Amino acid sequence: MKCIQCAADNNLKDRTANQGRCKNCNHPFAFEPTIMDVKIRFTDGFFAKALADISANDTLYFTPKQLLYLLEKRLGRRAAVSERAAKIIPGVFLVAIGFFTAVFGIGLIIIPIGLWLIISGLRRPVRRSDPHRDIALTNTMVNTWLQQWQRYNPPPTKLLPPPSAAVALAPAADDVTAYSFDRVLVCDSVAIAQLLIANNIHFEHNCAVLSMTGYPRSIFATTMAMLRRNPDLQVIALHNCSPRGMALVHQLRTSPDWFAENTPMIFDLGLLPRQIEAARQQAYIQVSTESAQAAKSMSAEVRQSLSETELQWLEAGYFVELESFTPQKLIQIVSRGIARLQNLGDNVDENLILVGDGGDSGSTFIYAADNFG
Template sequence: MKCINCGTDNKLKDRTANQGRCIKCNHPFAFEPTSMSSIKITDPFFAKAIADISANNTLFFTPKQLLYFLDNRLRSKSFSRFSWVFLYIFFNIFTLSTIFGPLIVNFVFACIFFNRSRSSKLNNTSRKSNAKNLQIIGSIILVIGILISLNSNSFGLFVIVVVTGMLSIYLGTRQLGRIGFLTQDFLISQSQLKDWLDRWQQINGSILKILPSPKQENTPATVNPDVTAYSFDRLVVCDSASIAQLLIANNFHFENNCAILSITGYPQSIFDTTMQMLRRNPDLKVYAVHDCNPRGIALVHNLKTNANWFLNSEITIIDIGLTPRQIIATKRGMFIQSSPESAQAAKQLPEEIRQSLSAEELAWLESGKFVELESFTPQRIIKVLQKGIAGSRDLESDDSSLLLVGDTGNDMYVVQSFG
């Protein structure tokens, strides 16, 4: 393992002999992979993850974003598409002495690939590879098995081979079509990540770009009257204080000349003043950004029906996402989770919200599935939000990225893709 301080490669015996320190510069190692359980990380791996998620220390990020980022890296790190080939060939040769030996081996491998193609512990790339391996196994069973059955004049073996091979190909093809809709579980827990962060910062100092939990500041801030005389043309409303804090910390409001608030009232110290400024602008455009879960899907409805926001107002609201429509249509895998609580909350959504969703979207939500915004990197969230704002500047133009939803009250648009 290389030392992140001086770059010296330290073998296990070197690290052990020097009490977990670099043999050249004596810098302590935060992690010792050989003493870790199933999930093993190294100092260079963790350092690179922090550098990549922060775009080389230029962007702030939340602890949960780091959790998602590390989880994805760990899945990708353990992925090896053809690691099974050697064992497959070995067991087939080893069982050649019997007619049914290779068939049993192929059946076992097919079962393994099928289970792995739907495993919540693997990423979409690995699951897709296992589904393709299932197709390959099915083809091998058909070709080799039919030849063996014909050579042995066994009709029973022929039927078994054809059924097993075709079933493997069918299941592999079906799994390939379902990969993007399968749910995932975290490989690491939030408490485990907290321990890693504590250990890392104890040895290497504070991580400058990681954000703390949003603070509740109920004392109103003093704002210059000359500033409050103006307004904003745009407002970004988040369904969580964490995303609002992330955007503000990364100066999104300065670079895009907009106000940023959360539906929960963050930042509390300037919330009332900011809303007073916003209500002065009849041409205000509001951009909603939220998790794809029942609470997030209800964000736009809350903005339109809450007197603290824009009840009886004619302002334009643009739903950037995340929406089930975007997830269903995307070509790239997202970190989809599922919970009974989310399923129950989806069934209790107000009728007005349910009518704005397709039957497929409702079924997706009512199955308990959800996707969190924090599963995306800061760079991705900022890029998507900027794209949504840019694409909505002229709503009179034919912009295929926006979809008008509903025909009552506020104009409400939905961005059709996320990213």
């Protein structure tokens, strides 16, 4: 195992003899793979690279759950590689033994077994009709690893605190009044709103960022008052692919706390079930009975905005969280979504669905993106 400070290679004997420290520079190792669960063994170098990648080399803020998803994906890939190796290596060994013992006739039995192991190890796994994945990691595990890491290494500077403690990352009320926002992005998740604000989406795209629950609380009322005064306001909805997420656009249209008295254009950026189907290999699909029950309880207004296939998908309990995407990917998706909305201009085409009575008043144009990113 290589030391992240000096890159010296330390085997188990070295690490044991030096009480868990590098034999060359004496820097402590935060993790000892040999005492970890075999399915989630990793080194300091693995964890350091995960932190560097999730933050785009310490340039982007990220949430603890985004780190959890990244570790889950990478450890899952390593487990898959280990499973393949567990078949291929014995297979090669059996084929070699078979050739040497062929003269005695034993090889005629051993070689086919070895070849079968090699082929089954090399073969791509069959795509399951049920695509969901179970998450092995927990928030407690990741928090424990972060504490272990910070015991001997600098803390990740871009790791976001809980939203309630993130007041310093939100713009002040005086700063908000200096903007003239042309659009607002509303998230069903406080964590995603916090992430986008921390990474300056509001500044880069002249776009206010709020959560459905009113985050950031200190500027929510001021921002909403400004937005309602804009007759050309564009609203972007960004939500998890879940029953709660599916209700976001309806809430924006009908809630007096939002735009029930206004008629803005609403752009549903996603996530929608049809977008997940189009990008199945990239999406981290999960399933739960709670999600299935919530889907069956969705209001008629929300249900009529979804196809029968989408309703069946949700009622089966499937869901995808936005935090399963990296900060870099999410920011890229939001930036592209805003660009598409700007290019849309006044052209109303077949991709715009008119919701309401169809008259000049009380109608809202809702544009739903066909893909996520």
